[in-house]
Amino acid sequence: MAYLDENYWSQRYLSGNTGWDIGYPSFPLVQYLDQIVNKQVEILIPGAGNGLEVAYAFQNGFKNIHLLDFSLPPLEGFKMKFPSFPESHIHHEDFFLHNHQYDIILEQTFFCALDPSSRIEYVNKMYDLLKPGGKLVGVLFNQYFEKAGPPFGGEKEEYQSLFSEKFEEVKITPCYNSIPERQGAELFIQIQKSKT
Known part of the structure; x- marks a missing residue:
């Protein structure tokens, strides 16, 4: 499926065709991060792209924040903008092949970029990547889209x-x-x- 291909997403970044990127950290994620007292928690943002929420968290004291994307151009851009960010926390890889466990995983326009046929695999992988008691937190679209995705929508009951x-x-x-x-x-x- 072309839209799941690394080259597809890299071309979107290189051409500036990134409608999902609002240009600043997402309000829901910012407000959630602002409520976390323990800044030692390990956090992953998969499909983080330009890493706006990652940068916000890092600049606000979260030192165990990780970003993951399988497109290299946004990660290279992030490194240039934030040279003090630990390189070992930048993961250029396929989410489904990533291995580590986190206290929190933040969802921001990643789920909707995956073909709906991958959703069960997404849920299973999220479960594996979370520590016991860990949380998946973020936003999902509450609508279907007329055009073929990505993005792919859905609804609460689903x-x-x-x-x-x-x-x-x-x-x-x-x-x-x-x-x-x-x-x-x-x-x-x-x-x-x-x-448990």
């Missing part, structure tokens, strides 16, 4: 069923602090892996 197959605690609510262009079109997810 997501609830999907994540409940693996996770015991699945909280999905309307996102009240979306950016203006996405008002009413996003859901905020807080999905926790059991502690």
Whole structure:
């Protein structure tokens, strides 16, 4: 599938065709990060692209934040902008092949970039990448799109069923602090892996 190909995404970055990149850290993720007291937690943002939320977290004291993308151009750009960011926390690889465990994984326009046929695999991989008691937190689209994706949309009931197959605690609510262009079109997810 061409849209899952590394070259496809790299060309999108190189040509500036990055409509998902709003140019600043996403409000829902910023406000969530601002509530975290323990800044030692290990956090992953997969499909982070230009890493705007990663930069925000790092500049606000989170030293165990990791970004992952399988497109190299945005990662190279991130390194140039933030030379003090630890290189070992920048992962140029396929999310589904990544191996580590995190306290928190932040979801921001990654899920919607994957073909819906990958969603069960996404849920299983998220489960594996979270430590016991770890959380997957972020935003998902609460709409379907007329054009062929990406992005690929969905709705609350579908997501609830999907994540409940693996996770015991699945909280999905309307996102009240979306950016203006996405008002009413996003859901905020807080999905926790059991502690045992």
